Amino acid sequence: MTLYKVDQPETLIRRKQVLIVDDHPVTRHGMRTLINADGRYEVCGEVDSAPKALEAMGRLSPDVAIVDVALKSTNGIELTRGLRAQSTRTEVIVVSMHDENVYAERALRAGAMGYLMKQEASETMIEALNCVLAGKVYLSPAMKDKLLRRYVSQRAERSSTPIDKITDREMEVLELLGEGFGTREIANRLKLSVKTIDSYREHLKAKLSLPTSGDLMRYAVQRMRDDSNEPAVMARPATERVET
Incomplete structure (x- = not known):
């Protein structure tokens, strides 16, 4: 020493x-x-x-x-x-x-x-x-950059919500459901088949942890209200809304 x-x-x-x-x-x-x-x-x-x-x-x-x-x-x-x-x-x-x-x-x-x-x-x-x-x-600058990128990535994963997992097309379908459109109407608007829209609905239920089509409809309508800050009044009657 x-x-x-x-x-x-x-x-x-x-x-x-x-x-x-x-x-x-x-x-x-x-x-x-x-x-x-x-x-x-x-x-x-x-x-x-x-x-x-x-x-x-x-x-x-x-x-x-x-x-x-x-x-x-x-x-x-x-x-x-x-x-x-x-x-x-x-x-x-x-x-x-x-x-x-x-x-x-x-x-x-x-x-x-x-x-x-x-x-x-x-x-x-x-x-x-x-x-x-x-x-x-x-x-070193390279190591700082590596750790910063890892931190940002981990933070994004921790702060992610179920809605962040939804694709752009699924979001379109969710928004149209919230506006009161049924499966066939959404298919026509997006120029997709009814079967494809049904698949999107199933994906949405899984990603949002919603058990039934009724739950999905209620979620979509509530999301529309939250986004628009409007009172709970649907612009269209939801007669066909709950589909399986």
């Missing part, structure tokens, strides 16, 4: 303290040189294992811990959980040679605020430090 005593004049702005957790001495040296070259950050310690990292956290209370995924004693994802459990004030950036598509999301779920590839660290390390200490998540 290598710890560094930091003496800074009180008149100077305190440099943010960084702990490096990596079991490759050459990699640690490169990171330390890069970070210390920036006047805003200073490496306060280097360790090569998870137990030493947890011990150093207690001694140093760093602002950021940079953690390699592949450690000899344990993996960096598990260590990230341990570091976050020990101190919520220390942000964690996970670095790895492994594909971010495999580990980035796992790192975030474990409590990390950033993930970067080692081969890009020399260009992006300071940017990542700035980002996480500003309270933001740091990921």
Whole structure:
């Protein structure tokens, strides 16, 4: 374990303290040189294992811990959980040679605020430090886009309603039912067969979880009222309306 005593004049702005957790001495040296070259950050310690990292956290209370995924004693994802459990004030950036598509999301779920590839660290390390200490998540643009698209897709699935499952043609049939038209009339208006309209009605009942044709008619009429904000008066008498 290598710890560094930091003496800074009180008149100077305190440099943010960084702990490096990596079991490759050459990699640690490169990171330390890069970070210390920036006047805003200073490496306060280097360790090569998870137990030493947890011990150093207690001694140093760093602002950021940079953690390699592949450690000899344990993996960096598990260590990230341990570091976050020990101190919520220390942000964690996970670095790895492994594909971010495999580990980035796992790192975030474990409590990390950033993930970067080692081969890009020399260009992006300071940017990542700035980002996480500003309270933001740091990921590559490609990974951000992937996670955002997944979030939007999952949100759309969660917020979908039965009416969202209806096709455009089924919606036409539903609206015409709500206006009071019967199966044959709808078939004539849409230039389709009666059998096809019957099929659409069955699809609508299934998608809307409506047991009977009467339930479908009532749903269609109510939907028309809701859309138009009109009182419950049908423009046409519904003599043929309940069809099976």
